[in-house]
Amino acid sequence: MKKEILSVLREAGSYVSGQELCEMLQVSRTAVWKVISQLKEEGYEIEAVKNRGYRIVSSPDIMTEEEIGSRLHTAEMGQSCVCFEETDSTNTRAKQLAEEGMPHGTLVCAERQTMGKGRRGKGWSSPQGEAIYMSVLLRPRMLPAHASMLTLVMGLAAAQACNEILEEALGEKAPAVQIKWPNDLVLKGQKIAGILTELSAEVDYINHIVVGIGINVNTEQFPEEIARTAASLYQTAGRKFSRAELTARCMERLEACYQVFLQTEDLRALQGDYEKLLVNKGKTVRVLEPGHEYIGTALGINDKGELLIRREDGSVTAVYAGEVSVRGVYGYV
Secondary structure, three states: HHHHHHHHHHHHHHOOHHHHHHHHHHHOOOHHHHHHHHHOOOOOOEEEEEOOEEEEEEEOOOOHHHHHHOOOOOOOOOOEEEEEOOOOOOHHHHHHHHHOOOOOOOOOEEEEOOEOOOHHEEEEEOOOOEEEEEEEOOOOOHHHHHHEEEEEEEEHHHHHHHHHHHHHHHHHHHHOEEEOOOOOEEEEEEEEEEEEEEEOOOOEEEEEEEEEEEEOOOOOOOOOOOOOOOOHHHHHHOOOOOOOHHOOOOOOOOHHHHHHHHHOOOOOOOOOHHHHHHHOOOEEEEEEEEEEEEEEEEEEOOOOOOOOEEOOOOOEEEEOOOOEEEEEOOEEO
16 A cells, blocks of 8 residues: 555655545545555655645655665566665575576666676675666577577666656756667766666576676765776765666666567567667777677667678678677777
8 A cells, every 4th residue: 555655746746645545545544654654664655644644745765676676667667676675696596596496577676785796707796775786587489499588678778767867856968878889888988887687598488587787876075996987876966766667667668669560579669769778889899709809880680670780891781799898999889
């Protein structure tokens, strides 16, 4: 009932009487009062005025099922939600929940990860209460060969969601969050998010896909070893953001992008939007393959999500994400 009361108060934007809440939720006034009291104990500032009702004044920056759910407007993505105060990795938890039969669209979040995972086995710094650590369980009916494109779908959705809240905060002066193919989001050339997609499949059948993303939201300062390459939305905007609100926006944008993707099971319909945010496009890059590297110009992506590189001899190579890294010639981007 917490989620429902929070949803009603948020959508109303003003006072809602206790009687209205009772009628909407089919519960007693005592039940409503108890939930309001619990919410206050959890850090919500809720104003109660006689003959007018209740009004939300402020909300704590917490990642709970109720806080996220009360902000969510989706049909599937995030409607089933599991939040942890601390866990090893949201991807690991999501895979476990997949084996237990949790439905498509299940969202797994954590306030802190002890074994956050990055691409190619790298760790992901996961301090308490500063960032978003979340994974989404997907159960698409498509060939396993198409699964890698979901990294790009998530990247586009998350970049769009981040840009929405930055534009609301800063207006026309807001810098754009861009995508560094295939699995990073960058802001002013520094990394703010990383995506890790993990697949469970048979030869011709997908059991499930878990797409995890970590987004640096309210981090004020990074460890010295990553301070030059990492950034947060807070550092750029100079203000804190609701992580639950951004999570809900990500789920809404993901649901929209995912539905477009499923129509063709490729990126042809999302390609234009993706390339508008592609920081690599038109730039000279180094392609790092196992035991081999070369320099070329990134042209964009094809409908399979491969990065098109014009090599120095004029030929064009389609680069599959796999074990390949793409770097700027003089730095990260």
